[in-house]
Amino acid sequence: xxxxxxxxxxxxxxxxxxxxxxxxxxxxxxxxxxxxxxxxxxxxxxxxxxxxxxxxxxxxxxxxxxxxxxxxxxxxxxxxxxxxxxxxxxxxxxxxxxxxxxxxxxxxxxxxxxxxxxxxxxxxxxxxxxxxxxxxxxxxxxxxxxxxxx
Amino acid sequence: xxxxxxxxxxxxxxxxxxxxxxxxxxxxxxxxxxxxxxxxxxxxxxxxxxxxxxxxxxxxxxxxxxxxxxxxxxxxxxxxxxxxxxxxxxxxxx
Numbered sequence: 641x642x643x644x645x646x647x648x649x650x651x652x653x654x655x656x657x658x659x660x661x662x663x664x665x666x667x668x669x670x671x672x673x674x675x676x677x678x679x680x681x682x683x684x685x686x687x688x689x690x691x692x693x694x695x696x697x698x699x700x701x702x703x704x705x706x707x708x709x710x711x712x713x714x715x716x717x718x719x720x721x722x723x724x725x726x727x728x729x730x731x732x733x734x735x736x737x738x739x740x741x742x743x744x745x746x747x748x749x750x751x752x753x754x755x756x757x758x759x760x761x762x763x764x765x766x767x768x769x770x771x772x773x774x775x776x777x778x779x780x781x782x783x784x785x786x787x788x789x790x
Numbered sequence: 791x792x793x794x795x796x797x798x799x800x801x802x803x804x805x806x807x808x809x810x811x812x813x814x815x816x817x818x819x820x821x822x823x824x825x826x827x828x829x830x831x832x833x834x835x836x837x838x839x840x841x842x843x844x845x846x847x848x849x850x851x852x853x854x855x856x857x858x859x860x861x862x863x864x865x866x867x868x869x870x871x872x873x874x875x876x877x878x879x880x881x882x883x884x
Contacts (some may be wrong), residue, residue: 691798692797692798692799692829692847693848695847696798696802698868698870699871700868706799706801707799708828732847733867743801745801748800751801751802751805755802755805755806755809759809762870763810763872765871
């Protein structure tokens with residue numbers, strides 16, 4: 641299984657977020673716009689960080705915002721938000737965040753293969769910087785190796 | 791040998807950790823099963839595991855969840871840095 645497509649409306653370039661909640665909600669809106677989730681999914685992504693801390697900042701400058709599968713996930717989806725100003729999430733090593741990847745999956749088992757594809761991209765330590773500097777959605781898709789439509 | 795990758799929600803981050811831990815094991819020429827788990831399920835998932843991989847933020851909660859155990863809890867900073875994960879696993883398993 642490959643990663644879901646990344647349509648234009650699931651990408652936000654140069655977003656202004658005043659804090660980490662705003663940055664995560666931006667990714668939530670992008671997932672909702674692209675038809676992957678209902679609006680409530682953003683609340684659950686924020687709640688995961690409120691409950692467990694900033695562990696979602698899994699590499700320098702990169703947050704993988706996500707929540708468990710639920711009725712607010714319509715279909716598996718991915719969204720990418722680049723931030724105009726880096727935002728601290730409260731991570732001891734990997735702050736501040738420049739790129740938020742939003743992930744919604746409908747089944748916890750099925751998504752491991754698609755996440756492996758994401759790992760291939762980010763195993764390159766320069767990938768986060770390149771995505772943070774991308775000028776448009778097409779460039780982000782190119783860097784992630786994703787398609788615009790299924 | 792068994793390794794468990796743990797994150798809060800049990801999807802996404804733990805899956806990335808699982809994939810990169812498998813890559814690290816390949817480099818070390820070690821064979822082990824790597825499972826992904828959420829925090830709620832870690833006590834069961836890690837009952838017969840040698841190593842739990844997680845982030846610094848979650849390590850306290852993981853230690854609390856598994857209670858008295860011989861399983862080592864290893865904190866990973868960069869989930870995509872296979873070099874770091876290789877180093878950590880080599881120290882724990884080597």
